[in-house]
Amino acid sequence: IYIKKMMTMFNNTLSIVRDFFTEEERNKMVIDFLYNKKKSFPPKSDIGRTIKNAIKQANKDNDWYFNLDRIEHIKLYHMDSLQPSAFPVSAPVLERPLNKGYHQKQRKIVAFSKINDNVENVYGGDLIIKRLETGIDQNITNNSQAGDLVIFPAFVPFHILPVQQDERAIYLQCIIQGLSFR
Numbered sequence: 001i002y003i004k005k006m007m008t009m010f011n012n013t014l015s016i017v018r019d020f021f022t023e024e025e026r027n028k029m030v031i032d033f034l035y036n037k038k039k040s041f042p043p044k045s046d047i048g049r050t051i052k053n054a055i056k057q058a059n060k061d062n063d064w065y066f067n068l069d070r071i072e073h074i075k076l077y078h079m080d081s082l083q084p085s086a087f088p089v090s091a092p093v094l095e096r097p098l099n100k101g102y103h104q105k106q107r108k109i110v111a112f113s114k115i116n117d118n119v120e121n122v123y124g125g126d127l128i129i130k131r132l133e134t135g136i137d138q139n140i141t142n143n144s145q146a147g148d149l150v151i152f153p154a155f156v157p158f159h160i161l162p163v164q165q166d167e168r169a170i171y172l173q174c175i176i177q178g179l180s181f182r
Contacts, residue, residue: 013132013156014140015058020149021172026115030170033076033115043071051149051174055109058151066108066153072175076115079125079160080168105177107154114146115170125169129158 021029032038041047048071059066112127118141126141129152140150152158154175163169 012062013152014129014138015062015151016140016144017054017058017149017151018145019147020054021113021115021147023147026147029076029115029172033078033170039076041074043074045074048074048174051111052176054149055111055151055174055176059109064109064153067178068108068176069105069178070176072105072107072177074172074174077160077171077173078168079163079170081163081165104180106180107175108178109151109176110154110156110158111149111151111174111176112140113149113172114141114144115172116168117146124161124163124167126161127158127171128161129156132156 029038043052051074052068052071056068058064059068114125114127126139127150128137128139130136131138144150160169160171
């Protein structure tokens with residue numbers, strides 16, 4: 001029932017910022033991740049500020065009107081033949097506010113960017129979201145390229161398909177929190 005009410009509130013539950021990361025930036029992230037074991041970025045770094053600005057613009061452009069506060073995390077996730085589904089499967093984030101405190105934070109917006117090129121994973125590693133407008137699963141990887149920033153509300157169900165043999169997928173995920181829904 002709650003999801004159906006949310007469906008009628010939003011005309012569009014997806015925003016894509018094309019070419020958000022350059023090939024040079026993505027290559028640096030892959031090297032830092034694989035060789036230097038860098039798995040996250042500080043929310044107040046340059047990359048954090050840039051992502052937060054893009055998310056705020058998507059929030060405004062899509063008339064989502066979320067009260068956005070801070071970045072919860074910016075992490076890199078890696079899937080390959082040894083870990084074909086290493087990315088945590090996400091159910092919609094519909095946390096109920098606790099009965100304590102006035103400024104509780106909840107996840108409001110999720111952003112993904114595929115870091116490696118699509119040629120590295122032909123049969124898996126695709127980002128799938130449920131389009132609330134239609135109720136149909138949509139393969140976002142078909143509509144975006146590596147380096148595009150895909151932004152959607154945190155209550156939208158999503159998952160990433162496991163990769164196949166000799167393939168890999170690296171995703172950057174950013175979650176923005178805000179005051180709880182009232």
